Amino acid sequence: MQRRKFLSLVGLGAVAMSAAPVALSATDWRADKPDVWTAHSVDDAIKAMFGSKAITEGDVTVTTPDVAANGGAVPVNVKSGIKAKTVSVFQDANPESAVIVFDCNEYSIINYDMKMKLKSVGEPITVTCVVEGTDGKLYLGKRTLDVALGGCEG
Amino acid sequence: MKVKAKLKNGVVSVKCMAKHVMTTYDIAAKQTGNRDDANFITHISASVNGKTVWEASTSQFLAKNPIFKYKFSGVGAKGDKVEMHWVDRKGKTGKGKGKIK
Numbered sequence: 094m095q096r097r098k099f100l101s102l103v104g105l106g107a108v109a110m111s112a113a114p115v116a117l118s119a120t121d122w123r124a125d126k127p128d129v130w131t132a133h134s135v136d137d138a139i140k141a142m143f144g145s146k147a148i149t150e151g152d153v154t155v156t157t158p159d160v161a162a163n164g165g166a167v168p169v170n171v172k173s174g175i176k177a178k179t180v181s182v183f184q185d186a187n188p189e190s191a192v193i194v195f196d197c198n199e200y201s202i203i204n205y206d207m208k209m210k211l212k213s214v215g216e217p218i219t220v221t222c223v224v225e226g227t228d229g230k231l232y233l234g235k236r237t238l239d240v241a242l243g244g245c246e247g
Numbered sequence: 248m249k250v251k252a253k254l255k256n257g258v259v260s261v262k263c264m265a266k267h268v269m270t271t272y273d274i275a276a277k278q279t280g281n282r283d284d285a286n287f288i289t290h291i292s293a294s295v296n297g298k299t300v301w302e303a304s305t306s307q308f309l310a311k312n313p314i315f316k317y318k319f320s321g322v323g324a325k326g327d328k329v330e331m332h333w334v335d336r337k338g339k340t341g342k343g344k345g346k347i348k
Contacts, residue, residue: 122304123289130306166310187308188273196302199321202258206316210271210308 122179122194129191135183135221138190142181146231148223151175153234155182155222164240166208171222173203175232179225186211186218186240213240250293250345252329259323259347261293261301264314265333267341271307288313288341291333295323295347323347 122142123130132138139148153173161167171182180195180203192209195201203224211218221235248265267288270278275285285307292302300319323329330344 119290119292119299119302120304121290184308189306189308192306192308194304196299196304198299200298200300200319202318202320204318206314208310208314210269210310 120196122196129181129194130189132190133188135185135190135219138183139181139221139223142191142194143223143225143231148231148233150234151224151232153222153224153232155220155234155236157220157236157238159238161211161238161240164211164213167211167238167240168206168208169220170206171203171234172205173222173224173232173234175203175224176227177201177203177224178227180205181223181225182207182209182220183223184209184211184218184220186214188212211240248331248333248341248343250329250331250343252323252345252347254323254325254347258318258320259295259300259329260316260318261329261345262314262316263293263331263343263345264312265291265331265341265343266312267333267335269307269309269311269313286336286339288333288335291315291331293317293329293331295319295327295329298322300329 128141129138132141156170177197182192183190217237219235219237224232250263252261269287270285272282272285276282287307290304293300301317327347328344332342334340
């Protein structure tokens with residue numbers, strides 16, 4: 094079955110190649126800044142991503158339920174009106190704090206919904222979103238919630 | 248992967264789902280005893296008419312079969328396709344597309 098799939102991919106070589114460049118020209122923050130993804134605390138992850146730049150609370154809204162019933166899939170929305178270069182989301186419950194880094198361009202509207210795993214650690218946890226503006230400044234928004242059970246252990 | 252896109256008032260709203268086990272290192276250690284068996288999407292992106300409209304580098308902490316919603320404007324008309332692509336930790340890729348309605 095897998096060989097057939099591979100052969101059909103080769104056959105569609107031309108189409109596959111035209112799809113590839115989107116990924117090739119993309120920014121891969123995991124490759125560019127590996128320390129961000131291994132950092133345990135939110136502060137360390139932010140420092141690994143941006144250095145010791147000043148961050149101010151700004152037009153960044155993080156929305157989650159007050160209590161996440163299923164820690165394996167917590168709905169999180171981040172919204173901002175700021176013209177951004179990147180949008181990063183961190184949390185302080187899981188073994189590592191970085192969850193996702195979005196790259197933004199002239200077409201982007203910052204209103205992202207995602208479902209993330211959040212570990213239940215017996216106390217409220219905070220999801221932090223840092224928006225890196227095209228003005229070079231960093232803006233932050235956060236949201237604290239409770240996670241009922243489950244989490245990144247599934 | 249499934250991609251649904253709607254154009255309204257100049258803004259395209261997309262809802263998409265990637266089918267992926269998204270196992271964390273801890274989950275992999277529990278399942279097979281080997282942390283390196285963990286597999287999760289590491290990069291995902293979307294483009295319309297060759298222009299990137301959404302892009303993210305991702306960690307082990309997204310949910311299984313992750314669903315994303317995002318919006319963009321300035322490119323894409325009804326009938327155009329939103330093409331999506333993801334890569335995971337083991338180098339496997341996935342893709343999907345949806346017509347803007």
